[in-house]
Amino acid sequence: MLVQETARAGEEQERGVADESADALERYGHGGDWVTARQRFGWRDDGKVLDFSANLNPLGPPPSVKAVLADALRWVTRYPDPACRALRARLARRYGLDAEHVLVTSGGAEGIDLVVAAAAPRRVGVIAPSFGEYEEAARKRGIPVTVLIARPEDGFVPDPSAVVDGFREADLVFFGQPNNPTGHLYPPVWLRDVLEALWRRGAVTAVDEAFLDFVPDEDERTLLSHVADDRPLVVLRSFTKMFAIPGLRLGFVAGPRPLIARMAALQVPWSVGGLAQAVGEALVEEEAFVVETRRWLAQTRAKLAADLGGVPGVTVFPSAANYLLFRLDLPGATVRDLQEALGRKGILIRSGHTFRGLSAAWGRVAVRTEGENDVLVEAIRAWAAER
Ligand SMILES: Cc1ncc(COP(=O)(O)O)c(C=O)c1O
Known part of the structure; x- marks a missing residue:
């Protein structure tokens, strides 16, 4: 295990956890930044955009x-x-x-x-x-x-x-x-x-x-x-x-x-x-809504993990939450490239490069409805096939 001291007492920390470059979707350090994404991809109707970059329950709000x-x-x-x-x-x-x-x-x-x-x-x-x-x-x-x-x-x-x-x-x-x-x-x-x-x-x-x-x-x-x-x-x-x-x-x-x-x-x-x-x-x-969400999540997450993990070059890690961490092992390609390609199709995902300990080979996607997850996996599969 690696130990990093980001600063000694009284010193300035060398950097924040956001990617402050002007074109980064994580310029504020998080997913779900609609304003940056809209500017970046020029979406005309972002009501149709599928946001896998923020981890929100698609069954909600109740x-x-x-x-x-x-x-x-x-x-x-x-x-x-x-x-x-x-x-x-x-x-x-x-x-x-x-x-x-x-x-x-x-x-x-x-x-x-x-x-x-x-x-x-x-x-x-x-x-x-x-x-x-x-x-x-x-x-x-x-x-x-x-x-x-x-x-x-x-x-x-x-x-x-x-x-x-x-x-x-x-x-x-x-x-x-x-x-x-x-x-x-x-x-x-x-x-x-x-x-x-x-x-x-x-x-x-x-x-x-x-x-x-x-x-x-x-x-x-x-x-x-x-x-x-x-x-x-x-x-x-x-x-x-x-x-x-x-x-x-x-x-x-x-x-x-x-x-x-x-x-x-x-x-x-x-x-x-x-x-x-x-x-x-x-x-x-709201206990019934929570119970129903858990039942839905267990099934839907397992299917998304299997489908995404079935894309050549993608490794999915086990998760107890409503999102999945994955790593891309495709020579010369990063999740930032994937993020860019998906963004142009109206699909948002989270690049892992702003997380300390991860790189741009890592990404995170929220578990959404089965139909939306299928659209995501097909888009990733098509992109990976072109590499
Ligand atoms: C682990 C974790 N804790 C706390 C928060 C903050 O949540 P909230 O939107 O309620 O401020 C987030 C948001 O992404 C999170 O991922």
Whole structure:
């Protein structure tokens, strides 16, 4: 396993996690950038574009979202509850926590940013490849980051003692469960042992469960029930992916009361809008939709993995989430070339080159409906056949 220190204390980090070149689709570090893609490919009707670059549930949003939004529109003339009290209470009840353990955030992204702000670590630890905002939240505050690069041969799960040792100077460490872009889950015993070792050292651990609601045994795997005042565990959640509401911005964080209070104090007032709060209150109750999504995902992901993996030169990695990481082994061709060719056909995919630990040989696609997945695979097959 490779250890990268992106900066020493007090030094500028050498680069962010976005590709700032003018033509890059990931110039802000993420998929789903419609404005850049539209400019780049000159689509005339982007309603027909298939977006595999953002990992959103194609079965969503559930009908309740539209109904709640229509009703909540009356109240846009009022300020939202600055403390999100109704939603906070519902989340606390749903997950068996006290309301003071919960903070509602403007998307999962705000939770990541606030945990770095509130924990004020001397050094952040990240296992790469993973979601760029963990590193970005540290970088923009001048906080150095230790990055451990996990290997595909190990299923992206490094030896636990190497992780504990590699992060000996980190006092805030992030884990993706499941991790983005790999889709892997850390085994429960692995995670418990690593977290306990880090806690003994006084480090805060942030477990990002933004995609855990896609995993059938979420209830056994979530660490929400382990949140307690005497344990430096923070759990980050998002409503965005499962319910396909990236435009509303809604997530929450659970953690020890003093840390949650610090995060709340650092949050911008009214950061979570009234429409998002109203929708969140309804979505906490949407169990049938989540169960149906999991059933659909298991079948559809298996078919997409088999079909995509059947394209010569494409290796697909196992995933517990609603996206698949793949590697292209075609001489002289990269996923950026593929991305360009697909973009011209109105299909968006995510290149892996902005993820630390991956290169432009890697890509990620969301699992969409079976018909859309077939269009994607055929387009990739046709492109690969021309190489
Ligand atoms: C692992 C992970 N965590 C958090 C987020 C942020 O989600 P949100 O859109 O709710 O801010 C993302 C978004 O891509 C993600 O991939």
